[in-house]
Amino acid sequence: MDYYLFENQIIVWMQIGNGIMNDVTDEKGQLDYLWSHALISDETYLGIQQHCKTQTETKTCEQFQSTAQTEFGNIDPYNIYGPICPLDDDDSSSSSRRRVFKKNGYDPCEQYYVRDYLNLPQVQKALHANLTNLPNPWEPCSGLPWKDSPSSMFPIYNRLIASGLRILLFSGDVDAVVSVTSTRYSISAMNLTVIKPWHVWHDDTKEVAGYMVVYDGLAFATVRGAGHQVPQFQPRRAFALLNMFFANHF
Structure with a gap:
């Protein structure tokens, strides 16, 4: 979820990418x-x-x-057509992995570089992190028990829509974790009125960048070829979608 709050100003728009909505x-x-x-x-x-x-x-x-x-199988659920990081290959160093995957503009090992960097003692000291000297290393997803999660976000969406907030939901269409199908089912269950039916949208190259439908209360867009973190996999299309939203060209 992207949201912006400035002093003495009211939030007027919100974007949510591949977001969990309703269990x-x-x-x-x-x-x-x-x-x-x-x-x-x-x-x-x-x-x-x-x-x-x-x-x-x-x-x-x-x-x-x-x-x-x-x-x-052993594929990336966050991008079912993307490469995976060969962590099991003992002969593959971080630098060699970087050379292999950067050719395609995307490195599936990025999270491990970040993990290793943020576990460096000097980095944690500079960030004033881990001041209690926890024995376990920092992980992007630690696997700690998580119970503070509502089963549905519909009540919150209904409140935000009623407040007049502009909302954009977007889904990378090759994410299998929070899939585009999941988001479409969830939006359908909200029983919103369609204002502008399903149609294609284009990026600045004039290629089909995805598909869009506008409801009374929110807009929903797919991003073609994008995984869970849309800008990571399709930065050009993510930027084009953001500009369309700012310009109110939905």
């Missing part, structure tokens, strides 16, 4: 995305549909979910 529709959308993109089998898809209907997961449900992870 029920998000999970359904993720499953449908995996199946429709040929990442899991028909049998696993139907098994999860049948046995994973409640909040309490059964043993059978867990087995089907485990099978789905195996079928999915």
Whole structure:
């Protein structure tokens, strides 16, 4: 979520990229995305549909979910068509990885460079971080128990829409974690009125950059070829979408 607050000013717009909205529709959308993109089998898809209907997961449900992870394979769920970082290759140094992947403008090992840098003692000292000398290293995703999360953001969206806030939701269409299908299901469940039907939008190269639909209260756009962090994978298209939003060209 991007939001801006300046002293004595009111927030008038907000952008949310590949954001979790509602557990029920998000999970359904993720499953449908995996199946429709040929990442899991028909049998696993139907098994999860049948046995994973409640909040309490059964043993059978867990087995089907485990099978789905195996079928999915060793690909990046945040960009299903992107490269992965070869961490298991002992002969591959950070510098060699950088040379290999920077050719395509994207380095899937970036998070590990950042992790290593932020765990340097001198860096933590400069940032006044880890003053209590915790024994475990800093990780982007630590795996700590997380329970403070609402099951639905619909009440918050409804309040923001009622306040007149301009809202843009956008989804990279190759993200399997918070998929474009999930966001579309969630928006559909909000029962918003369509103001401008589904249509293509273009970047400055005049290529199709994605698709868009405008509702009474928010706009939704897909970004073609982008993963979970849209600007990381498609910076040009992300910038074009931002400019369109600022210029109110929706």
